[in-house]
Amino acid sequence: MPVIRAILERFRSVVEGVQDLTLFTVETLRALFSRPFYLRETIHQLHFAAIGSLLIVLVSALVAGQALAIQLVRELANSGVKGQLGHFMVISVVRALGPVLVGMVVASRMSAGITAEIGAMRSSDQLDALVAFGTDPIRRLVVPRVIALVIALPALTILGDALAVIGGGWVGLQYHLPIESYYAGVFKFLTPKNLLVGMIKPFAFAVLIAIVACWKGFRSEGGAKGVGVSTTQSVVIASVGILVTDGICTRLIFRLLGW
Amino acid sequence: MIEFRHVDFSIDGNAILRDVSFSVARGRTTVILGPSGSGKSTILRLLLGLYHPDAGSIFVDGVDVTHINASRWREIRSRMGMVFQQGALFDSMTVGENVGYALLEANGDDEVEVAPAVRHYLELVGLDPYLIDRMPDQLSGGMQRRVAIARALAARDPMILLYDEPTTGLDPQSAERITDLIVQLRDQQGKTAIMVTHDIPDAFKVADAMTILEQGRVVFEGSPDALISVSTPFINQFLAPFRTAMGAASRRFEAATRRGAPPRTDPQRGGTP
Ligand SMILES: Nc1ncnc2c1ncn2[C@@H]1O[C@H](COP(=O)(O)OP(=O)(O)OP(=O)(O)O)[C@@H](O)[C@H]1O
Ligand SMILES: [Mg+2]
Numbered sequence: 001m002p003v004i005r006a007i008l009e010r011f012r013s014v015v016e017g018v019q020d021l022t023l024f025t026v027e028t029l030r031a032l033f034s035r036p037f038y039l040r041e042t043i044h045q046l047h048f049a050a051i052g053s054l055l056i057v058l059v060s061a062l063v064a065g066q067a068l069a070i071q072l073v074r075e076l077a078n079s080g081v082k083g084q085l086g087h088f089m090v091i092s093v094v095r096a097l098g099p100v101l102v103g104m105v106v107a108s109r110m111s112a113g114i115t116a117e118i119g120a121m122r123s124s125d126q127l128d129a130l131v132a133f134g135t136d137p138i139r140r141l142v143v144p145r146v147i148a149l150v151i152a153l154p155a156l157t158i159l160g161d162a163l164a165v166i167g168g169g170w171v172g173l174q175y176h177l178p179i180e181s182y183y184a185g186v187f188k189f190l191t192p193k194n195l196l197v198g199m200i201k202p203f204a205f206a207v208l209i210a211i212v213a214c215w216k217g218f219r220s221e222g223g224a225k226g227v228g229v230s231t232t233q234s235v236v237i238a239s240v241g242i243l244v245t246d247g248i249c250t251r252l253i254f255r256l257l258g259w
Numbered sequence: 260m261i262e263f264r265h266v267d268f269s270i271d272g273n274a275i276l277r278d279v280s281f282s283v284a285r286g287r288t289t290v291i292l293g294p295s296g297s298g299k300s301t302i303l304r305l306l307l308g309l310y311h312p313d314a315g316s317i318f319v320d321g322v323d324v325t326h327i328n329a330s331r332w333r334e335i336r337s338r339m340g341m342v343f344q345q346g347a348l349f350d351s352m353t354v355g356e357n358v359g360y361a362l363l364e365a366n367g368d369d370e371v372e373v374a375p376a377v378r379h380y381l382e383l384v385g386l387d388p389y390l391i392d393r394m395p396d397q398l399s400g401g402m403q404r405r406v407a408i409a410r411a412l413a414a415r416d417p418m419i420l421l422y423d424e425p426t427t428g429l430d431p432q433s434a435e436r437i438t439d440l441i442v443q444l445r446d447q448q449g450k451t452a453i454m455v456t457h458d459i460p461d462a463f464k465v466a467d468a469m470t471i472l473e474q475g476r477v478v479f480e481g482s483p484d485a486l487i488s489v490s491t492p493f494i495n496q497f498l499a500p501f502r503t504a505m506g507a508a509s510r511r512f513e514a515a516t517r518r519g520a521p522p523r524t525d526p527q528r529g530g531t532p
Contacts, residue, residue, distance in 0.1 A: 040368060117351075125347035128309050132341045133361050133414060134333050 024215045028146060031139045038144050045148035048113075050155060053106050057156045058163050060105050061098070065089070065164025068097060069171035082177055086185025089168035094190065094198040098161035100246050103205040105160075106153055107238040111213040114145055115234035118217025119227035127218065137218070146210040153206035154199060161198065193257060201249050208245060209238045260285045261306065261419065261451065266315035268298075268305060275301050276475045279315070283468070288445050288452040290462040293472030294497070299455040300344055302472075303421045306453070307341060308332045319419070340411035344423040344455075346403045348395040354381075354406050355391035361414035380409040385436045401429045408437060412444075420444065422454040426461050434461065441465050459501040471497065 069089055076082050118141060121127050130137045165186055172182045213234045220230035262282040268275050276298045283289040291299045304310045305317060308324065316325045319335050327335070348357050356363065358380050359373040366372055378388040384405040395403055408425055411417070422441065426434035438461050444450045445465075456462050462469065463483050471479040471486075473493055479486060486494070 036364075121350075124350070125343045125345055126349055128304070128307075129341070129343055129347040129349070131309060132307050132336060132339070132343075133364070134337055135364060 020219070021212070021215055024218070025211055027138055028142050028211060028214075031136065031143050032146065034139075036139065038140055041140065042144035042147050045144045046151055049106070049110055049145075049148045050152035053109055053152070053156060054159070056109065057102050057105055057160050061101060061160035061163040062167045064097065064101055065093060065167030066171050068092060068164070069168035072168075073171060073175045073177070077175065082172075082175065083181050084185060085168065085172050085175075085177055086182040087189050089165055089182075090186045090189045091194065093164045093168070094161050094194055096198075096246075096250075098164055099157050099198055099201040099205065100242060101164070102157045102160040103153065103202060103209070103242045103246075104239060106149075106156060107205070107209045107242055108235060110149065110209055111234045111238040112231050114210065114213035115217045115220070115231045116227055118214055119220035119230050122218060122220050123223050123227060142211070142214040145214055146207060149206035149210040150203060153209075154202040157199070157202040197250070197253050197257070200253060201246060204245050204249055205242050208241050212237050212241065260318070260320055261453070262318040263302070263305075264316045264318070266305065266312045266317060268301060268310060268312050274475060276305075276312075279472075279475070279477055281470045281477055281480045283451060283453060285451055286445065286449040287467040288441065288454060288465050289468045289470060290466040291453060291455045291470050291472065292457070292459070292462055292497070295457075296474075297472040298475045299472060300423055303341065303423055303453065303455065306421065307336060307339065337415050338417055339419040339421060340414045340417035341421045342404075342407050342411045342423055342425050344427075346395075346400075346407040348403055348407055348410070350395050352395075353391065354393050354395065354398070357395065357406055358391075358409045358413050360410060365415070376413060377409075380413045381406075383412065383440065384409045385433060401433055404429060405433065405437070408440075418450060420450050420452040422452065422456075424455055424457065426456065426458055434458075438464050459498065 069085065072088050072092075073082060073085050076084055076088065118127075121141075127137050130140060169179060169182045169186075173179060216230040216234035216237070217227075220226045222229075260283065263279050266276055266279045268279075279298075279302065281289070291302060293299050301310065305312055306319070312325060316323050318324070320338070322331075322335065324332070324335055349360065352360070355370065355374065355377045359370070359377045362373040362376060363370065374391070377391060381388050381390065386402060386405050386409070390398065390402070390406075395406065398406065404425065404427075408422070411420060411422075420441075425441070426437050429437065441452060441454060442465055445452060445467075452465075454462075454465055466483050469479065469481065469483055469486050470477055471494065478491070478493055479489060481489075486498075
């Protein structure tokens, strides 16, 4: 019986969490479309999200692109269609791997950073101090972070996609695939539809990462230890959330496109 | 004017305040005393609308703030300046940006324009204006506390000031400067204030009225003079260290005077009492 009670208790807290997150999201959306707007904070956050994540995104995309290409090129060579590497790379990177990979890398960095920062502000009464000074903390802290990630993540995804594809071309070269035929395949299948499938997802991921991270920071309790717990939860929710969102987005988009 | 009427407040089912009533007259300073955990900071949070009472009413300048909307709250809060117990300085901003926070919010981040005001408030709390570009974590605890006081004063010139243990952790000179400042703000600018403190001498120095809490209940409300003559077990115990210290000091003084020596000898003028 205690087991069942514990499970019910856990279920209830998850439901309450979802409810609270929904309210937080609604509040954030409302704040997005009203003044004042904190431009300086937004630019600062954009710099932190975009420039700060650039190097790790580029490196991981290049390495992951190569790893994928090595797997593909062997199978393709066995079937005698090595020349299709560009085609396969662009489809798998732009439509599937790129957005998720870049989303995960950015999530691990930004979720932790945002939740820890806001959680520390919560535990040192800085959020209350903002309210006391007449500032809406959602407008001041959450909105700039959401906007920054909504701009940064798609941009980083484009760069990550490009680096992964370039990495694939390099692998092709090692397997004696001429660079021209690789890129011919790449550009032939870099169609608006394929781009659409890949580029809708980063917007959804960005909103997910930013809102969950801020929410966990706002709700963190119990000092430094509490901030640690919230930070962990924030990274986990964002990572799992990206995979789930990816699945849902892919199905939805495929249905919309009639594929 | 500030008034609490029969306020109950609990967090997660734990009663924090029970039937709390007291009032602060306009232009007066009330000191809230009480042991750790008795609910002093909670009272200030209720007053700022950071918490909402379960029962009872809170009045600020005659307005019942118990059921007002967010924009009314912003207006009420703009009349108050709060010094948080832990300082609560914005640690991503410089000292200058902290002290000028409300002014910068109002004028769209024009730091040059607010710099003179920021320097003025830093000097008022006894800090060197050159600290303006430091980050809060580069200051000592006592300096941070004073920056927090400067920030509260600089905010839109509030008529109500809430100080949560403003002198705790300060050296005696700085603490005296702060209590002098609190008295001066009342006498010269007519500010209404609530000061929470553990320091009984400080309390007697600034208080027009005193409210004492014990486990979320008001056990005394009245003038400092009235407090001296109250004798309940809790208040006796609470004031005991202070009374002992006062007694010891006055006995030393008397003894010294009897021996014909002034309490503070001045070698230049010799020992005339
Ligand atoms: N977030 C919270 N959750 C649960 N209980 C809380 C919370 N905040 C405060 N309390 C409880 O409320 C009571 C009053 O707290 P409060 O901070 O008002 O005390 P205080 O009189 O200011 O004490 P101190 O002198 O130590 O600052 C304490 O018993 C504390 O345990
Ligand atoms: Mg307190």
